Amino acid sequence: MADPRMVQAMMARAGVSPVLSDPRQFPTPTPDQEALEDPLIAPETYGAGSALRKGGALAGMTVFHGTPHRFPPTDRNPLGEFDAAKIGTGEGAQAYGHGLYFAENPKVAKDYKEVLQTTDPHLDGKKLLPSDSNFWAAQVIARNGYNRALSDARRASTAEYLEKEGRAQAVALAKQIKMLKKSKITSEPTGSLYTVDLPDEHIAKMLDWDEPLSRQSEVVQALLQQAHQIRAKQTGGAFDKLDMNQLGKDAIATLGEQRLQQSGIPGIKYLDHDSRLLGTGKGTRNFVVFDETLPKIIGRE
Numbered sequence: 384m385a386d387p388r389m390v391q392a393m394m395a396r397a398g399v400s401p402v403l404s405d406p407r408q409f410p411t412p413t414p415d416q417e418a419l420e421d422p423l424i425a426p427e428t429y430g431a432g433s434a435l436r437k438g439g440a441l442a443g444m445t446v447f448h449g450t451p452h453r454f455p456p457t458d459r460n461p462l463g464e465f466d467a468a469k470i471g472t473g474e475g476a477q478a479y480g481h482g483l484y485f486a487e488n489p490k491v492a493k494d495y496k497e498v499l500q501t502t503d504p505h506l507d508g509k510k511l512l513p514s515d516s517n518f519w520a521a522q523v524i525a526r527n528g529y530n531r532a533l534s535d536a537r538r539a540s541t542a543e544y545l546e547k548e549g550r551a552q553a554v555a556l557a558k559q560i561k562m563l564k565k566s567k568i569t570s571e572p573t574g575s576l577y578t579v580d581l582p583d584e585h586i587a588k589m590l591d592w593d594e595p596l597s598r599q600s601e602v603v604q605a606l607l608q609q610a611h612q613i614r615a616k617q618t619g620g621a622f623d624k625l626d627m628n629q630l631g632k633d634a635i636a637t638l639g640e641q642r643l644q645q646s647g648i649p650g651i652k653y654l655d656h657d658s659r660l661l662g663t664g665k666g667t668r669n670f671v672v673f674d675e676t677l678p679k680i681i682g683r684e
Contacts, residue, residue, distance in 0.1 A: 449496030525570035578682030592653035
């Protein structure tokens with residue numbers, strides 16, 4: 384059986400999307416770290432801003448969370464709840480802070496789900512496990528189709544940059560793929576796209592990653608000063624006044640996420656990748672939430 388780690392390296396070096404391995408074992412960049420080809424979804428098609436719950440009560444912003452997992456139901460919510468203990472089990476990078484990640488643009492969350500979701504292959508109606516000899520070949524066929532799967536494996540088998548063992552792995556994979564040519568291969572992609580209610584009152588207190596501290600809201604500036612005071616007490620006053628010219632992302636490093644949370648800052652907000660490409664400083668944002676109890680799941684796809 385071909386080693387999935389070798390397959391991962393082969394396809395990445397060959398310029399092919401690294402889809403031959405199981406994302407549960409190999410972290411994959413989030414869509415926000417890749418250029419997204421499709422244009423932004425128009426703001427009116429998703430929850431940009433506040434929404435109304437039944438009865439007219441003001442609700443928070445509707446945001447989205449893409450994950451390779453499906454959360455079990457709880458007593459409080461049949462759709463499940465977020466668990467801070469599971470932070471890092473999705474993409475795992477936590478590039479904008481340690482917390483739960485949400486997207487204002489549903490496309491960002493959907494792409495994230497699709498990148499991270501696994502594909503459980505079925506061979507002639509039987510679900511295969513990673514321990515089955517045909518698992519990796521069937522998974523590649525399920526994701527890419529027979530012709531591309533075989534072509535990619537053959538291309539890797541002759542790649543000059545691979546060692547002898549690597550080329551042998553590719554040859555073995557190609558043989559396995561050929562053996563499955565007449566088999567019926569289907570798949571069950573995993574992963575979920577959650578619709579989430581994030582209260583506006585907490586968004587208003589979030590630290591803006593991209594803005595200097597002097598341009599944060601008055602509420603956030605006051606909370607930053609509290610975080611600075613906490614640091615001063617913990618360090619015996621080793622630090623001078625808080626530098627208000629530093630960006631939000633720098634304050635996260637200097638003050639620390641725990642102190643920010645202790646001061647009442649519930650998370651971080653930052654422009655998503657496509658909005659950054661616009662270069663206007665405006666667009667849709669992603670959110671990092673420190674407290675697992677703040678967001679509430681209200682829908683799932």
